[in-house]
Amino acid sequence: MWSLVPPPNEETAMHDHRRLGRELDLFDTDPLMGAGLPYWLPDGAAVRHALEEYVRDAERRAGYRHVYSPVLGKRELYEISGHWSHYSEDMFPPMDLGGEQVVLRPSLCPHHALIYRARSHSYRELPLRMAELGGMYRSEMSGVLGGLTRVRAIQLNDAHIFCTLDQVAEEAYDALELIRRAYGALGIEPARYRLSLPGPGGKYVPGPELWRRSAALLRDVLDRSGVAYEAVEGEAAFYGPKIDVQIADPAGRESTLSTVQVDFHQPERFDLHYIGADGARHRPVMVHRSVIGSLERAVAHLIEAHGGAFPAWLAPTQVVVLPVSDAESDDALRLLRRCRDQGLRAELAAADQGTLGARVRAARLVPYQAVIGARESSAGEVALRLRDGRRLDARPVAEVLARIGAVVAGQGTALWESDPVVAHG
Known part of the structure; x- marks a missing residue:
């Protein structure tokens, strides 16, 4: 059920998420599905689901409303947004459908612009914060694909804030703070912050004053x-500059996980507007932001950052129940x-799966190992072993579950609050 893997402080090569992810049965690939198209196994899906729940809840608390939009769009949509002229090399070819051409979307922002445009808006509604965990597709070359970090089908934690010009700075600041809080909960250390600016060449939309x-x-x-932070030319999106939060893998290779972007271009292209206090039409500004980027890249980094020993709230298995012998099996099932x-x-790691020591070692990455022997069974208690090596004195089941539940609900990185009855063994 659980693979034996080295603890997180061993050599860097052992932390490669491609190796760990397969050993821990988190994800895998199949040639018939294709390169860059990994599938999620049950334990990996549990991690991903916990991450999705976390970010949706964090966004909801921050005033975002969630939407769903299709993964396909007419080619014309991306011609209007500018993706077709500036980004088509990274898009999949159009598909002919009923006399029209449709495309797998490379980004969610054109769809969100259309959702905004579908209704009239007053200045009183702004800022309007629209979020989605949605699929998008990039035609990556096979030579750069690998594990979960470079894939062709991406689930992106994306959001777009439609606001007035004088609201932009506050919204962008709040988005960056949301990213920083998420990193604290996930145990992610940014490698650096980057202000990504345009460089020479024709890959950027015109408008020098808007860029400035x-x-x-x-x-x-x-x-x-x-x-x-560092200002770096040539790393901006084609429609505007951005803040990139950079992460690094154990080998020191850097990639972008989270972003905050300011966009004057697409509101103009889609003719977005709101009715101001003066009764006239005004153009909103579009702030793009992603708290944890793509779920694939986020999970890849978390595997490597924690060596598979995820924070308790994120772990695929949070509690493993270990009866010492068959005599405690019924109590173990009740727990x-x-x-x-x-x-x-x-x-459940049943008694017939090996000695207690072997089962404990097999579950070494599980945050909480609940041991029930004859003494615990008769007293209605459980002896808890923590992943960090601490062993707690036996205590009532209800108390143990309440304490674990509180730690998990707190979504922090600690396993247990300080406790005077904890014995180190």
Whole structure:
């Protein structure tokens, strides 16, 4: 059920998410599905689902409303947005459908622009924060594909804020703070913050004054946030500059996980507007932001950052129940049901699966190992072993589950609050 893997402090090569992800039965690939199209196994799906729930809840608390939009769009949609002229080399070829051409979308922002445009809006509604965990597709070359970091089918945590010009700085700042809080909960350390600016060449939309204004707004946001950052030319999106939060793998290779972008271009292209206090039509600004980027890249980084030992709230199995012998099997099953009824992801490592020591070692990445022997069975208690090596004195089942539930609900990186009865063994 659980693979034996080295603890997180061993050599860097052992942390490659492609190796760990397969050893831990999180994801895999098949040639018939194709390169860059991994599938998620049950444990990987559990991690992904927990991540989805976290980010949706964080966004909801921050005032975002969630939508769903199709993964296909007419070619004309991406011609209007500018993707076709600036990004078509990274898009899949159009498909002929009923006399029209449709395309797998490379981005969610054109769809969100259409959703905004479908209704009239007053200045009183702004900022309007629209979020989606949605699929998008990139025609990556086979030579750069690998594991979960470079894939062709992407589930992106995306959002677009439609706001007035004087709301942009605050919205961008709040988005960056949302990213920083998420990193704290996930145990992610940014490698650096980057202000990505346009470079030479024709890959960017025209409008020098709008580019200067966007870049100045993002500089102010970074300065106010107090983070050190580097300005790098040639890394902007084709429609505007952006803040990129960079992460690094154990080998030091850098990639972008989260972004905040200011966009004056697409509101103009889609003729977006709102009715101002003066009764006239005004153009909104579009702030693009992604808290955890693509779920694939986020999970890849989390596997490597934690060596498979995820924070308790994110772990695919949070509690493993270990009866010492067959005599405790009924109590173990009752505890398993109570864990699941409480919403914990729990599994049973039955006595016939090996010695207690072997089962404990097999479950070494599970945050909580609940041991039930004869003494615990007769007293209605459980002896808890924590993943970090601590062993707690036996205590009532209800108390243990309440404490685990509180830690999991807190979505932090600690396994257990300080406790005077914890014995180190």
